[in-house]
Amino acid sequence: MSDQNHILVEKQDDILTIRFNRSDKKNALTTAMYASILEALVAADQDETVKVILFAAQPDMFTAGNDLKDFLAQDAAEEPEAMKMLRQLAVQKKPIVAAASGIAVGIGVTLLLHCDLVYVGEKTRLRLPFVNLAVVPEAASSLLLPDIMGRQRASELLMLGDFFDAQRAREYGIANAVIANEEVFEYALAKAKELAAKPREALLLTKQLITKTRRRDVQQRIDDEGVIFGERMVSEEARQVMGAFFSGKS
Structure with a gap:
């Protein structure tokens, strides 16, 4: 499985940067790209010389979310690489920083909920279009968003599925x-360098304490969402919506 360099992993001093690099497809994530991200995350936690992980892309595009054609072509009998990556993200020991700008859709937003520090570009537009695609939220966003911003604001983002801007992302507690x-x-x-300069063990233990209360709930919600998401992907409703999407009628 190859991602054709669609995920660039670079270690500079004690910071590991994971960069989305499929700009011709709006950095839409494929199975191979998820596998590469998972590999990088696991390696980062095992590498004593890595202190901080940094997610990034290009100034005008973070990611447009899942590559739907690739997603629909996956073997239903196998666990999606996306699920494996999300599970790892939820238990990542090292601090994670994100630099998101341009467009952030779907996983491009829900991934940010698992980061410890998030910075967004002023012209960034974000969106959680799961219901619009006849599926449900992922990455435990149905749990984390209400925790972060309250039920009504979370419902606004997850149920309406409209674009929202960078200022609202900051106001709502995402950035x-x-x-x-x-x-x-x-x-x-x-900011990643600032974190990396802190006493190592104190930094790791602080992240562990911050995430401890919700860790098990987050892992369970990722699994719960994943089951329903899989069921929705093969539903008649989703089939019609996806068909309209690919035919350009949506």
Whole structure:
């Protein structure tokens, strides 16, 4: 399985950067890309020289979410690489920083909920279109979003599925700060370096304490969402919506 360099993994000093690199397809994530991300995350936690993980892409595009054609072509009998990656993300020991700018859709937003520090570009547009596609939320977003912003705001984002801007992402608690698109990566990298300079064990233990209460609930919700998501993908409702999407009628 090859992602054709659609995921770039670079270690600079004690920071591991995982960069989406499929800009011709709006960084839509494929099975191979999820497998590469999973491999990088596991390796990062096992590598004593890695202190911080940084997710990034390009100034005008974080990710448009799942590659639907690739997603629909997966063997239903096998566990999706996306699920494996999400489970790892939920238990990641090392701090995670994200630099998201441009467009962030689906997993491009829910991934941010598992990051410890999130910085978004000022022109970024975010969206959680799961219901619009006749499926359900993933990455434990149905649990984490209400925790972060309250039920009504979470319902607004998850049920209506409309685009929202960077300022609202910050207001709702998804992002720490809004930065100029062309500067968001360097800003996030600087914050990652700040984290990496902290006492190692104290930093890891602090993340563990922050996430401890919800860790088991998050893992269970990822599984629960995954079961329903899989059922929805083969439902008649989803078949009709996906058909309209691919035919350009949606």
